[in-house]
Amino acid sequence: MTTADTKFANDNLSADRAATLTALKERFGSRYADSFSLREQHGHTTTWIPNQPPDAVIFPESTDEVVEIVNLCRKSRTPIIPFGVGTSLEGHLNAPSGGVCLDFARMKRVLAVNADDMDCQVEPGITRKELESHLRDTGLFFPVDPGADATLGGMAATRASGTMAVRYGTMRELVLSLTVVMADGSVVRTGRRARKSSAGYDLTHLMVGSEGTLGIITGLTLRLFGIPETILSAVCPFKTLDGACRTVASAIQLGLGLARIELLDPLSIKAVNAYSKLSLPEVPTLFLEFHGTRAGTQEQVEIFKELAAAEGGGPLDWAEKPEERNKLWQARHDLYWAGLGLRPGAKAFVTDVCVPLSRLAECVDETYRDIEKAGFIAPVVGHVGDGNFHVMVLVDMESAEEIAKVDAFNDRVVERALKMGGTCTGEHGVGTGKMKFLGKEHGTGVAVMVAIKKALDPDNLLNPGKIVALP
Ligand SMILES: Cc1cc2nc3c(=O)[nH]c(=O)nc-3n(C[C@H](O)[C@H](O)[C@H](O)COP(=O)(O)OP(=O)(O)OC[C@H]3O[C@@H](n4cnc5c(N)ncnc54)[C@H](O)[C@@H]3O)c2cc1C
Numbered sequence: 001m002t003t004a005d006t007k008f009a010n011d012n013l014s015a016d017r018a019a020t021l022t023a024l025k026e027r028f029g030s031r032y033a034d035s036f037s038l039r040e041q042h043g044h045t046t047t048w049i050p051n052q053p054p055d056a057v058i059f060p061e062s063t064d065e066v067v068e069i070v071n072l073c074r075k076s077r078t079p080i081i082p083f084g085v086g087t088s089l090e091g092h093l094n095a096p097s098g099g100v101c102l103d104f105a106r107m108k109r110v111l112a113v114n115a116d117d118m119d120c121q122v123e124p125g126i127t128r129k130e131l132e133s134h135l136r137d138t139g140l141f142f143p144v145d146p147g148a149d150a151t152l153g154g155m156a157a158t159r160a161s162g163t164m165a166v167r168y169g170t171m172r173e174l175v176l177s178l179t180v181v182m183a184d185g186s187v188v189r190t191g192r193r194a195r196k197s198s199a200g201y202d203l204t205h206l207m208v209g210s211e212g213t214l215g216i217i218t219g220l221t222l223r224l225f226g227i228p229e230t231i232l233s234a235v236c237p238f239k240t241l242d243g244a245c246r247t248v249a250s251a252i253q254l255g256l257g258l259a260r261i262e263l264l265d266p267l268s269i270k271a272v273n274a275y276s277k278l279s280l281p282e283v284p285t286l287f288l289e290f291h292g293t294r295a296g297t298q299e300q301v302e303i304f305k306e307l308a309a310a311e312g313g314g315p316l317d318w319a320e321k322p323e324e325r326n327k328l329w330q331a332r333h334d335l336y337w338a339g340l341g342l343r344p345g346a347k348a349f350v351t352d353v354c355v356p357l358s359r360l361a362e363c364v365d366e367t368y369r370d371i372e373k374a375g376f377i378a379p380v381v382g383h384v385g386d387g388n389f390h391v392m393v394l395v396d397m398e399s400a401e402e403i404a405k406v407d408a409f410n411d412r413v414v415e416r417a418l419k420m421g422g423t424c425t426g427e428h429g430v431g432t433g434k435m436k437f438l439g440k441e442h443g444t445g446v447a448v449m450v451a452i453k454k455a456l457d458p459d460n461l462l463n464p465g466k467i468v469a470l471p
Helices: 015-032 036-043 063-076 126-139 152-160 203-207 241-253 266-275 293-308 322-333 335-340 358-372 400-419 436-442 445-456
Strands: 057-060 081-083 100-103 108-113 119-122 175-181 186-189 216-223 230-237 258-264 283-291 317-319 347-350 380-383 388-395
Touching: 015 057, 015 063, 015 152, 036 057, 063 081, 063 100, 063 175, 063 216, 081 152, 081 216, 100 266, 100 317, 108 126, 119 293, 126 152, 152 203, 152 216, 175 203, 186 266, 203 347, 216 358, 230 293, 241 258, 241 283, 241 293, 241 358, 258 266, 266 283, 266 322, 283 322, 283 335, 322 335, 335 347, 335 388, 347 400, 358 380, 358 400, 388 400, 436 445
Parallel strands: 057 100, 081 100
Antiparallel strands: 108 119, 119 216, 175 186, 175 216, 230 283, 230 317, 258 283, 258 380, 347 388, 380 388
């Protein structure tokens, strides 16, 4: 459905749903909005998938309010779609059956920072940068850093990761516990603050990555880390992509404690040079970061230099001052926007596969040849320490032919990764865009997912039409 088709999607609402919306409007007043532009903003995210707006957007302020909304919506089977800041990339927030979107912009509080235990409790609408500034004076930090300034609720819901996952883990490892409003209106706390537990089914990890389809997250307990004594950032140019990938595999196999190891291909470097005013040589390049003691990081740098030299890489150019390091990593994080500048007016179709490390060089190489053959303008970038890489294909969204060509390319990228023992999505999640690959990836596991969805959300209220299709 196109934006124009959905403009008046809520004109034909059933009487029950219309009554629910009226009740919600009376209850939430100015925190209920149904203007077309706001609905459109909430049904169209950073994605190539066409917009499908919800019927209304509500801004809850507490878990109790979310319970009230769920109980009201259940009576008329009105879908509920939780919303962070809308940076997901696979149509996660589309409202194919309308419904209400819950925007957590008014639930941003940090409820506790337990410095001795190195954990914190937050509401779902806080963004990663807001949490970072809150923690600034504590000597602690939260390491999951998707390129966008996403919310912690959205990040838990998509099982997000980022540049530091190679050292500190993804949201899967770093969420200790969640408060979740279930489809029946009950409130569940999925865990405690203990670092480990064997107490029953692991509800925390069932909810992490469930993309708002099994429950609505209203609170998170997160692990924190101490800011290391020394942080060294560096860039290392290579003659070939293959050499860069092989160096990554050797560094990880050797147990080198790299905190970040990101690959940018020559086109990505061209884009960041122009956008972030850098002057890096336009060759395959690794962006690196070493965390530890002064002596430890120096030793890591020396070992890395040797590994890189053996694969045609170097010299290493590093930055220790916080402002220089920040400039480098901000440039990496801005790559999406930088990339758009390579083809003004185009949109990005971003692939997201992850393969076992030993297959990374081969997978990147085959994908690169595929890009060349297709003639795309498509920077390649990767969290390669985890075997995860993205191709950002720049597409003219007015051209159905181009879109079909890129879609077929995406299928090939996924097929290739699956054949190599990898996954169709390393970090962006399924949304609607990756649903078609789940059967191939999980086989009979998909039936288990459907059974879980049906058991926890029998009326298909929560973010319907995502991850698994219900009949
Ligand atoms: C430039 C750019 C760079 C990116 N880089 C990365 C990256 O490096 N790593 C990475 O992992 N991702 C990356 N992404 C993707 C995106 O940022 C992540 O998927 C992020 O976790 C989404 O968070 P959000 O707050 O925007 O959530 P939204 O997009 O608003 O929502 C995402 C999903 O989570 C659900 N959801 C949101 N809040 C809740 C809640 N409180 N309870 C239950 N469900 C909820 C929604 O229903 C939806 O299904 C990038 C995106 C962009 C645009």
